[in-house]
Amino acid sequence: NAGVTQTPKFRILKIGQSMTLQCTQDMNHNYMYWYRQDPGMGLKLIYYSVGAGITDKGEVPNGYNVSRSTTEDFPLRLELAAPSQTSVYFCASSDLRTGSTDTQYFGPGTRLTVL
Amino acid sequence: DQQVKQNSPSLRVQEGRISILNCDYTNSMFDYFLWYKKYPAEGPTFLISISSIKDKNEDGRFTVFLNKSAKHLSLHIVPSQPGDSAVYFCAASKGEYGQNFVFGPGTRLSVLP
Numbered sequence: 299n300a301g302v303t304q305t306p307k308f309r310i311l312k313i314g315q316s317m318t319l320q321c322t323q324d325m326n327h328n329y330m331y332w333y334r335q336d337p338g339m340g341l342k343l344i345y346y347s348v349g350a351g352i353t354d355k356g357e358v359p360n361g362y363n364v365s366r367s368t369t370e371d372f373p374l375r376l377e378l379a380a381p382s383q384t385s386v387y388f389c390a391s392s393d394l395r396t397g398s399t400d401t402q403y404f405g406p407g408t409r410l411t412v413l
Numbered sequence: 414d415q416q417v418k419q420n421s422p423s424l425r426v427q428e429g430r431i432s433i434l435n436c437d438y439t440n441s442m443f444d445y446f447l448w449y450k451k452y453p454a455e456g457p458t459f460l461i462s463i464s465s466i467k468d469k470n471e472d473g474r475f476t477v478f479l480n481k482s483a484k485h486l487s488l489h490i491v492p493s494q495p496g497d498s499a500v501y502f503c504a505a506s507k508g509e510y511g512q513n514f515v516f517g518p519g520t521r522l523s524v525l526p
Contacts, residue, residue, distance in 0.1 A: 302456070329511055329512075331511055331512070333516075338422075338518055339518050340415075340417065340502060340504075340515070340516030340517050340518050340519065341457075341502070341514075341516040342516075343512060343514070346511070346512045354512070356512065388456050388457070390456070390511070392511050394509070394510065394511065400509045400510055400511045401459045401462075402457075402459065402511050402514075403456075403458075403459075404456025404457045404458065405456050406454065406455050406456050407454075407455075407456055
């Protein structure tokens with residue numbers, strides 16, 4: 299049981315390039331999330347999904363896209379990388395059911411630098 | 414405009430002593446609060462939570478206190494151990510839904526042997 303895995307761990311992009319951050323969970327969780335963490339700031343929600351085929355915007359969605367074709371995978375796409383997207387990206391999942399606490403399980407993060 | 418504040422970026426405590434990490438929030442609609450712990454090069458891990466219907470929740474060495482009138486919560490770690498050295502994030506939410514979580518900037522705790 300690997301939990302939440304993210305690839306790559308590190309990446310350097312040039313302005314205008316695109317890339318996909320991969321996220322996979324093997325806990326059969328229905329909810330998945332993408333956050334970014336900038337230095338000295340708390341995690342900010344980019345996008346989330348409540349199940350396969352359903353996604354919604356979080357607090358800071360501009361410049362990103364997501365898809366959720368399976369329960370396990372929730373990739374995050376950057377189409378035109380900008381220096382403002384330099385950050386650490388965390389994927390998380392949770393299994394919120396009626397009456398349960400939404401405890402999120404996080405991946406180890408992807409450190410992205412855009413130059 | 415930060416809705417969740419952790420005004421101490423860092424805290425140093427001697428092993429065996431109590432660590433107290435503080436968190437303040439501004440939105441009176443928040444009714445669910447959590448603490449996460451993060452080690453370097455790892456993702457945050459859930460530590461403890463508290464609902465607004467309580468003012469205290471304990472789990473082993475960790476206790477969270479909630480003062481709704483002051484919009485303040487604190488995490489107490491007793492006794493502190495070197496393995497507790499990490500960054501601690503406070504989060505608040507309206508309802509127990511992850512998409513509503515608002516995270517503070519974190520406090521780096523160093524427990525000295």
